[in-house]
Structures are given as C-alpha cells and as structure tokens.
Amino acid sequence: MSGEGLTVRDLRVTFDGFTAVDGVDLDIQPGDLRFLIGPNGAGKTTLVDAVTGLVKATGSVRFGEQDLLGKPVQKIARLGIGRTFQTASIFEELTVLQNLDIAAGAGRGVWTMLRRRRDIPEPVAKALETTGLTELRDRPAGVLAHGQKQWLEIGMLLVQDVQLLLLDEPVAGMSHEEREATGGLLQRVSEDHTVVVIEHDMDFMRSFARSVSVLHAGKVLSEGTVAEVQADAKVQEVYLGRASEPVPEAEPGSTPAAPAAVAEEA
Ligand SMILES: Nc1ncnc2c1ncn2[C@@H]1O[C@H](COP(=O)(O)OP(=O)(O)OP(=O)(O)O)[C@@H](O)[C@H]1O
Numbered sequence: 151m152s153g154e155g156l157t158v159r160d161l162r163v164t165f166d167g168f169t170a171v172d173g174v175d176l177d178i179q180p181g182d183l184r185f186l187i188g189p190n191g192a193g194k195t196t197l198v199d200a201v202t203g204l205v206k207a208t209g210s211v212r213f214g215e216q217d218l219l220g221k222p223v224q225k226i227a228r229l230g231i232g233r234t235f236q237t238a239s240i241f242e243e244l245t246v247l248q249n250l251d252i253a254a255g256a257g258r259g260v261w262t263m264l265r266r267r268r269d270i271p272e273p274v275a276k277a278l279e280t281t282g283l284t285e286l287r288d289r290p291a292g293v294l295a296h297g298q299k300q301w302l303e304i305g306m307l308l309v310q311d312v313q314l315l316l317l318d319e320p321v322a323g324m325s326h327e328e329r330e331a332t333g334g335l336l337q338r339v340s341e342d343h344t345v346v347v348i349e350h351d352m353d354f355m356r357s358f359a360r361s362v363s364v365l366h367a368g369k370v371l372s373e374g375t376v377a378e379v380q381a382d383a384k385v386q387e388v389y390l391g392r393a394s395e396p397v398p399e400a401e402p403g404s405t406p407a408a409p410a411a412v413a414e415e416a
Pocket residue numbers: 165168170188189190191192193194195196197402
C-alpha cells in the first residue's frame with residue numbers, strides 16, 4: 151500500500167532516573183500489522199505514549215516525512231496517528247452512529263450530529279461496514295458487547311482518517327469469537343492503514359501478526375516474522391509462560407520463571 155511508515159531511532163524515555171524505553175529502533179512499513187509483545191513492564195505502552203506525544207522522549211520518531219518528537223498530542227493526532235487504550239473511551243449514552251459522527255467531526259454542529267439522520271457520510275458508512283456495526287448503528291453504544299465497543303473505537307479512529315493505528319491490548323477480555331473477528335478486522339484495516347498492536351495474547355499474535363517486535367527491559371530483544379521471533383533463543387530465554395496463554399504478570403527486572411514455549415508451533 152502507499153502511505154506513511156513509522157521510523158523510530160534510539161528512542162529513550164526516563165522516569166525519575168528509571169529508563170523505561172532504552173534506545174529503541176523500529177521500522178514499521180506502511181500496511182504492516184506489527185505486534186509489540188513482551189513481559190509486563192517491558193516498555194510497550196511507554197513506547198506508544200512517546201510516539202503519540204503523551205510522554206517526553208529523546209531520539210527520533212518519524213511518520214513519513216514528519217518528525218513527531220516534541221510535538222503536542224493534538225498535533226500528532228492531526229498528522230494521522232490514532233490510538234486506543236485498554237479501556238474503550240466511547241460515549242455510552244450515544245448511539246454507535248453518533249459516536250462515529252462526533253469522531254468524524256466534519257464541522258457539523260452538535261445538534262446535527264445528535265439528530266438521527268438518513269444521510270450517513272461516506273467515511274462513517276465505510277467505518278460501520280468495516281467494523282461490522284452497520285446493523286447496530288442506532289443502538290446506544292453502552293449496550294454493545296465488549297468486543298463491539300472495541301470495534302466502535304477502532305471505527306472512531308477510521309473516520310478521523312487516521313493512517314497509523316496504535317492499539318493497546320485490543321482483545322483483552324474478549325471471547326474467542328470476538329478475538330477472531332477482531333483479528334479479521336485488523337487484517338482488513340491494515341490493507342490501507344499501518345497498524346501496531348500491543349498484545350499479551352500469544353495465540354492472537356501468532357494468528358494475525360504480519361511482523362513482531364519483542365520488547366524486554368525497554369529494548370528490542372527480537373524482531374521479525376512470527377516464526378523468526380518464535381525461533382529466537384533470546385525470546386525463549388526471557389519470555390514467560392506457556393505460548394497458548396497470556397503472559398503472566400511479572401515485575402520488571404524479575405528473573406524469568408521458565409524458558410518460554412513461545413517457539414512451540416513455529
Ligand atoms: N509515569 C510513569 N512513572 C514512572 N514509571 C513508569 C511510568 N509509566 C511507566 N513506568 C514504568 O516503566 C516501565 C514500563 O512500563 P510500560 O507500561 O511501558 O510497560 P508495558 O510493557 O506496557 O507493560 P504492560 O504489559 O504491563 O502494560 C514499568 O517499569 C513501569 O512501572
């Protein structure tokens with residue numbers, strides 16, 4: 151696909167002398183579906199916070215030709231970079247369509263957006279279709295299932311014409327069916343967007359990642375395809391838990407409990 155890629159060089163984030171992101175380089179090509187994995191405290195969320203302007207960082211982050219570091223959050227968002235958080239931030243009392251309308255903005259007055267309308271703007275109709283929420287468009291968002299709320303949030307990024315989506319654990323708390331549907335959604339979205347997913351669910355990662363970066367103690371430990379990363383002895387050394395289960399909680403800097411079975415099924 152055409153579009154912009156994300157290039158990160160020597161990214162560092164320090165909190166009161168503690169280095170949470172420690173010299174990270176990343177090259178994420180346009181149209182990639184990149185998973186960021188790693189034990190708790192590896193620096194995944196802080197990395198995304200740095201890219202989106204939520205925390206101060208040094209190094210360089212470029213999206214296409216644009217330098218992101220030092221720019222305010224709103225400016226970075228206007229450059230086409232959008233993120234979701236672990237908890238969906240939607241307006242529960244408003245309908246699916248109203249949520250999308252508000253996200254799209256489109257210069258309309260608030261009453262126009264809140265009125266039920268037949269003329270759905272094309273980007274909103276497309277987002278409804280992509281997320282599979284067309285039939286639910288007049289439902290209050292609060293009554294949606296957990297997975298549907300996450301899809302709505304992704305739809306709200308799509309109508310903002312976001313080119314790079316950064317998603318923080320999008321399938322946490324989802325049923326198996328919802329995970330499969332979310333994986334399909336991310337594959338569709340990544341046909342014409344660049345998608346970065348922070349994830350702990352190894353089965354989900356194996357099924358849907360196009361490329362993977364493994365973070366550990368603020369550094370990129372390994373990178374490549376799912377098979378390459380799974381075959382990497384360094385990953386097996388630091389990774390915790392069985393491959394078919396989410397990575398268990400671990401304190402930063404703690405000793406890995408056991409060699410991971412991340413390589414299984416490679
Ligand atoms: N605002 C902050 N102030 C101080 N330390 C922080 C702050 N934010 C994160 N940290 C620390 O930085 C490290 C990296 O945290 P981060 O949340 O980025 O890890 P993560 O890989 O996303 O972990 P998880 O998978 O548990 O979400 C952790 O040790 C965390 O305690």
